[in-house]
Amino acid sequence: xxxxxxxxxxxxxxxxxxxxxxxxxxxxxxxxxxxxxxxxxxxxxxxxxxxxxxxxxxxxxxxxxxxxxxxxxxxxxxxxxxxxxxxxxxxxxxxxxxxxxxxxxxxxxxxxxxxxxxxxxxxxxxxxxxxxxxxxxxxxxxxxxxxxxxxxxxxxxxxxxxxxxxxxxxxxxxxxxxxxxxxxxxxxxxxxxxxxxxxxxxxxxxxxxxxxxxxxxxxxxxxxxxxxxxxxxxxxxxxxxxxxxxxxxxxxxxxxxxxxxxxxxxxxxxxxxxxxxxxxxxxxxxxxxxxxxxxxxxxxxxxxxxxxxxxxxxxxxxxxxxxxxxxxxxxxxxxxxxxxxxxxxxxxxxxxxxxxxxxxxxxxxxx
Amino acid sequence: xxxxxxxxxxxxxxxxxxxxxxxxxxxxxxxxxxxxxxxxxxxxxxxxxxxxxxxxxxxxxxxxxxxxxxxxxxxxxxxxxxxxxxxxxxxxxxxxxxxxxxxxxxxxxxxxxxxxxxxxxxxxxxxxxxxxxxxxxxxxxxxxxxxxxxxxxxxxxxxxxxxxxxxxxxxxxxxxxxxxxxxxxxxxxxxxxxxxxxxxx
Numbered sequence: 001x002x003x004x005x006x007x008x009x010x011x012x013x014x015x016x017x018x019x020x021x022x023x024x025x026x027x028x029x030x031x032x033x034x035x036x037x038x039x040x041x042x043x044x045x046x047x048x049x050x051x052x053x054x055x056x057x058x059x060x061x062x063x064x065x066x067x068x069x070x071x072x073x074x075x076x077x078x079x080x081x082x083x084x085x086x087x088x089x090x091x092x093x094x095x096x097x098x099x100x101x102x103x104x105x106x107x108x109x110x111x112x113x114x115x116x117x118x119x120x121x122x123x124x125x126x127x128x129x130x131x132x133x134x135x136x137x138x139x140x141x142x143x144x145x146x147x148x149x150x151x152x153x154x155x156x157x158x159x160x161x162x163x164x165x166x167x168x169x170x171x172x173x174x175x176x177x178x179x180x181x182x183x184x185x186x187x188x189x190x191x192x193x194x195x196x197x198x199x200x201x202x203x204x205x206x207x208x209x210x211x212x213x214x215x216x217x218x219x220x221x222x223x224x225x226x227x228x229x230x231x232x233x234x235x236x237x238x239x240x241x242x243x244x245x246x247x248x249x250x251x252x253x254x255x256x257x258x259x260x261x262x263x264x265x266x267x268x269x270x271x272x273x274x275x276x277x278x279x280x281x282x283x284x285x286x287x288x289x290x291x292x293x294x295x296x297x298x299x300x301x302x303x304x305x306x307x308x309x310x311x312x313x314x315x316x317x318x319x320x321x322x323x324x325x326x327x328x329x330x331x332x333x334x335x336x337x338x339x340x341x342x343x344x345x346x347x348x349x350x351x352x353x354x355x356x357x358x359x360x361x362x363x364x365x366x367x
Numbered sequence: 368x369x370x371x372x373x374x375x376x377x378x379x380x381x382x383x384x385x386x387x388x389x390x391x392x393x394x395x396x397x398x399x400x401x402x403x404x405x406x407x408x409x410x411x412x413x414x415x416x417x418x419x420x421x422x423x424x425x426x427x428x429x430x431x432x433x434x435x436x437x438x439x440x441x442x443x444x445x446x447x448x449x450x451x452x453x454x455x456x457x458x459x460x461x462x463x464x465x466x467x468x469x470x471x472x473x474x475x476x477x478x479x480x481x482x483x484x485x486x487x488x489x490x491x492x493x494x495x496x497x498x499x500x501x502x503x504x505x506x507x508x509x510x511x512x513x514x515x516x517x518x519x520x521x522x523x524x525x526x527x528x529x530x531x532x533x534x535x536x537x538x539x540x541x542x543x544x545x546x547x548x549x550x551x552x553x554x555x556x557x558x559x560x561x562x563x564x565x566x567x568x
Contacts, residue, residue, distance in 0.1 A: 007442060007444065008446075008447055011438075011442060011447065012450065015451060015454060016454060019454060019455070020458075022458065022462070023458060023461055026465050027465065030468075030469045031465055031469065089476060091476050091480070092412075092476055092480055093480075
């Protein structure tokens with residue numbers, strides 16, 4: 001009896017061991033591609049990396065950060081870049097994300113290209129200014145029941161240069177069996193405050209990164225982030241602005257408006273902020289103060305679900321209806337939108353119905 | 368006529384046909400359903416996954432036959448076959464994936480990406496286990512694996528073809544995706560039941 005138990009256990013163990021060793025040896029021998037060179041922007045930077053991992057992570061190891069929201073699973077398609085040589089053929093995961101023109105331009109998803117030999121890539125120059133930062137949480141302040149503001153002190157490097165409207169990516173560490181992920185958040189602080197960064201984060205139910213921020217991150221903790229990314233910023237024109245935001249979409253607009261004030265840009269600006277009830281509004285006093293102080297700035301909070309008789313004197317209804325009432329003619333304006341895809345699509349529809357040309361609408365879509 | 372008395376080639380063909388048609392692993396036994404539902408949206412991908420399954424079933428049935436006859440039976444550890452077969456199949460697919468990735472990128476894109484999907488596919492384990500129900504020789508076991516894999520390939524390709532056509536039609540919302548696919552599979556299974564009893568081994 002005992003003997004048969006021992007034999008079976010021993011056999012299982014031996015079997016597992018043999019196969020595991022075989023796999024480990026195979027991985028070392030077969031998947032070893034040696035050292036490969038990555039040539040970024042025709043010799044501007046040449047990196048030597050160990051072959052075998054993805055282009056995205058190989059570049060990140062050497063401090064070249066390509067934006068990526070999904071963390072390399074091939075589902076966000078943010079990490080597109082031009083691979084001039086050595087990228088191999090397009091894989092089935094990339095297939096749905098690449099248009100015909102992009103294929104002709106050798107655009108690939110960096111997370112799906114494996115570095116197996118020397119490779120040549122072309123990335124936008126702005127990405128060279130993207131850095132990885134170590135930062136400490138200076139404060140974590142609840143703004144509403146599901147939105148917090150983080151103020152981060154930069155440690156290493158201790159200074160950042162960015163334009164109001166750009167975003168950073170926060171890295172959540174591994175916790176409770178969840179993988180480490182990177183998530184994008186717009187910067188809500190102003191560029192002149194360059195030793196600090198502020199972000200506004202709304203709790204996403206079951207979201208890996210936001211749950212970490214809400215439940216685990218404490219004041220004084222250190223974290224990693226990278227940035228700045230993105231092309232969402234104020235244009236150089238003189239056109240009057242319509243800003244529309246909801247929820248944590250407040251962040252880039254909050255940054256842009258205060259940046260305009262600091263730099264003395266007096267373009268007429270109307271800021272529509274949509275929320276459900278008064279409890280979902282934040283920065284109200286600050287924004288009303290700006291509204292009084294600055295002749296060119298108007299703040300219009302609009303509530304869609306405020307109960308009757310609550311004493312709310314401001315605008316009510318969907319944000320799009322309120323915008324429609326205020327601006328029946330938008331043909332001369334520029335619009336800056338930030339919020340959920342649903343809100344943005346609805347806003348774009350109203351703005352273009354009232355005459356705004358498509359190229360005057362700028363937005364940052366969250367999903 | 369008992370299998371042992373037939374000449375090798377005849378029994379090979381017989382076992383292949385019976386495993387592919389009368390005992391179709393997908394349509395008669397309903398195994399390997401999860402990857403079938405997931406991947407059968409297009410004929411191209413169906414063929415890719417089907418080909419990977421043929422390759423893996425034929426190789427693993429041979430491998431598992433050897434492991435069973437020369438290791439498990441002498442040690443009287445037949446009852447461990449389930450767990451040992453799983454381990455062998457998983458290790459084999461991992462190994463093949465690595466080799467394919469290294470050898471040919473084209474082959475990897477066509478076949479290799481499906482291998483992790485079928486590492487723990489029940490159709491493959493099922494074929495290795497069913498093969499022990501009959502007193503097969505090594506080559507007969509291989510034929511059983513090849514035929515079983517081919518049957519699965521045939522079924523998923525047919526399903527893929529029908530789904531491609533059906534996707535162009537407008538379906539009631541509730542039937543889209545897996546719903547209509549299960550109905551298609553059910554009707555096809557009825558068709559394959561017609562083969563049963565054709566060959567008795």
